[in-house]
Amino acid sequence: MKSFNRVKLVLIVFILFFLILIYRLIDIQLISTESFSKLKVNLLQESVRQRTEEVVISDGRGSFIDRNGESLSIKEKPAVIAFPFIKDQPDLIRQASEILHIDENRLNDLLSDAKKPVVLEEKITDQSIKDINNLKAVGIYGVYMEEKINERLAMHALGVTNEDPGLLRAKYPDKKDLSIRTEVGTSGLERTFDEFLLPETETKLLYHVDGKGNPLFGMDVKYSAEANAFYPLKIQTTLNKKLQESLEAVLRDYQLTKGGAVLVDIENSSIAAMASKPDVNMSDQMTMQNLMLSPVYPGSVFKTVIAAAAIENGLDQPSKTYDCNLNLYGEQGDDKGRLSFEESFAESCNYTFTQLAEEMTTRNQDAIEDMAEKLTLTQNVGWEGTLYHQENFRQLYNEPKSMIWKDENDKRIKKAIDQTAIGQKDVKITPLQAANMMATIARGGEKEQIRLVEKINYKNNTTMYTFKEQKMPGKQLDRYTVQKMQKLLRQVVTSENGTGRRFQDLPYQVAGKSGTAETGLKNDQGKKLYHKWFAGYFPADQPKYALVVVHMDTTSEQAATNPVYYDYVKKVYEIENGQK
Structure with a gap:
């Protein structure tokens, strides 16, 4: 009897196993042929792929072009x-x-x-x-x-793609016809515009083969492509290919290994060139970060905010001088003598600006933050708006927030105010924000969002969508403050002891502000590491471009900020005047 029960149990298990196997085969062959497993694999497509030899001529993904229509991502x-x-x-x-x-x-x-x-x-x-x-x-x-250009220009700005079946199915659950091998954008514009760049179909030559790889009898080679004049789309960026190439070359020449530069077209409020270092390394996730969109200590570049707030609050008295032999805390430490407000800005005297910040915050605790808002430093500066069904669409992927005060109580603490006044403590802004601050001053105080993409174009180069210029909300600088700030920024370069005097002989007149921010780090030799900045605009009399260069985590001796800024302004002049 026991033996009979054992046989019966084995038979039941066998039948159950057989039924499960049959169901699995039915599922594969009849039910889930176009959406198998949690990855929604199209088994019909994959089956045909196994019996087909093909050469892909185009993967069908949309591409990027510069403002003049030159290709940036494919050739x-x-x-x-x-x-x-x-x-x-x-x-x-x-x-x-x-x-x-x-x-x-x-x-x-x-x-x-x-x-x-x-x-x-x-x-x-x-x-x-x-x-x-x-x-x-x-x-x-x-x-x-x-052919996709692997080491293409503006890698951090344009971004990269990868095969990521999980992300693909999560983002596009309704697009069941997409192969799991379809690449999706994972950073930069590739990610923010991924929905518009997804391939409609590949263009390829193909033929069907037998088990030995020989063509099946009667089957000709086929040209597979969708006769579509509209797709794939082209994303027309605001980048200028020549200016981008030149920027990357200058950064490479001076071996600026961490940091980068961003050039903003002031008139169109758009990014003409942007490069981040280190270069993208697909095997190192850390290199994917676009440092031009990353908040870091600005150092004395932030004195631009303090100076503008001082002017607005009537503290820019021409007859008053400050003891610039004192450091930011009022202790002996510097040796610049007594300087006026204007001289203090040109020579970047810390003591002057800590005194101004203390006096302002005594009157109004929000004075610094209010001016930072007028200079676009408290908001994301990238283009943001409604794009078809996407509300709050942002062109710049993952643009982070800046910071002025981390703790509201610091507005009542003298040392915290002093450190904030010189762009330290908790102050962190992005190089792009610094460029937009300079552009705002240069254009007369008008705050505008910055675009990296101008249009979405169809394949036949007609326009699908145009990203129009957009104002930034909030209060603006008054005209008097703007004029005074333009004068101060120019004196940084023209003054005998100005921190930007190296730029006096450039073909464009430059206005701007230098910055040196302590990082709290040291190199292997025990030397302090800094973020070295120069943020400005040119030509000073008829502003066209705002340029920010920052070399991060560098010693003072090795900083390439000023050489890069100098050479790149010259390159821009040559390109603008048809010399190269």
């Missing part, structure tokens, strides 16, 4: 695609070798050893493509292949 290259089965057609091999100027035996060898279509790129010309296609032969084609 087209002429190529000839030869499928292995033409090795049995000697006449075709002979004709192709003559057109392509390739030895007939070499072409035969390439095809004999190939298990996949052979892509020929060496010495392929437009005429080669035309002549190959005039043969009208099955198995060899001239094409223009799109």
Whole structure:
């Protein structure tokens, strides 16, 4: 009896297992053919893929162009695609070798050893493509292949893509036709505009094969592409390719390893060039961070805020002088003598600005923060608005908040006020915010959001959407304060002892403010590390560009900030005047 029960139990288990197996097969073959597993795999597509040899000419993903329409993310290259089965057609091999100027035996060898279509790129010309296609032969084609530029310009700004099936299905649960191999944007503009960049379809040459890799009888090579004049889309950035190339070259020449620079077009309130260091390394997540959008200590660049607030509060008395032999706490430490308000700004006297900050906050605890708002330092500065169904769409991915005061109680503590006045303590702003502050002063106090993308264009270059210039909310600088600040920023360069005097002989007149922020860190030799800044605009008399350069975590001796700023302003002048 026990033996019978055991047999019965085994039989039940076997039947259950068999039923589960049958259900699984039914699920795979009939039910979940287009959406299998939690990753929603399209089994039909993957099955066809296994029986198909193909050459992808374009992955169908949208691309980026600069403000003048030049490509930033892809390049087209002429190529000839030869499928292995033409090795049995000697006449075709002979004709192709003559057109392509390739030895007939070499072409035969390439095809004999190939298990996949052979892509020929060496010495392929437009005429080669035309002549190959005039043969009208099955198995060899001239094409223009799109190739992603891996080490492309403005990597941090444009961002990167990766295969991430989980993120793909989470973001686009309704797009079941997307292969799990579809790349999605994971940083920069690739991420913020991912929905517009997703491929509609690939462009490819393909043919079906049998188990040995030979073409199935009666199956020709097919050109697979959607005849669509509108897709893929092109994201027209505000970047200027020549200015971007030049910026990256200057940073590379001076070996600025951490930090970067951002150039803002003042008139259009847009980013003309932006580069962050270190360079993107796909195997190191830390290098993905765009430091031009990262809040850091601004040092004396923040004195621009204190100076503007002092002017607005009537504390810029020309007859008053300050003992700049004292440090920020009023102790002996510096040796600059007695300086007026204007001289203190040009020579960056700490004591003057701590005294002004103390007096202002005694009258109004929010005086510094109120002026920081007028100078765009308390808000995100990137373009933000409604884009079709997306409310609060932001062009700049993950733009963080800045900080002036971490603790409201610090507004009543003398040392905290003093440290805040010189851009230390808890003050952190982004280089892009600093550039927008300079642009705001340069354009007369008008606050505007900064764009990195100007338009979304269809494939045929007609416009799908335009990102219009937008004002930033809140109070603005008054005209008197603006004029005084423009004068102060210019004197930083023109004064005999000004911290920006190195820029006096540039072809553009520069106005701006230097900054040195302590980081609390030291290098291996025990030397202090600083963030070294220069933030300004040019030409001073007719402002066109605001430029910020910051070298982070560097010693004073190794700082490349001023050399980069100097050389890049010269490069901009040369480009603007057609010299390069």
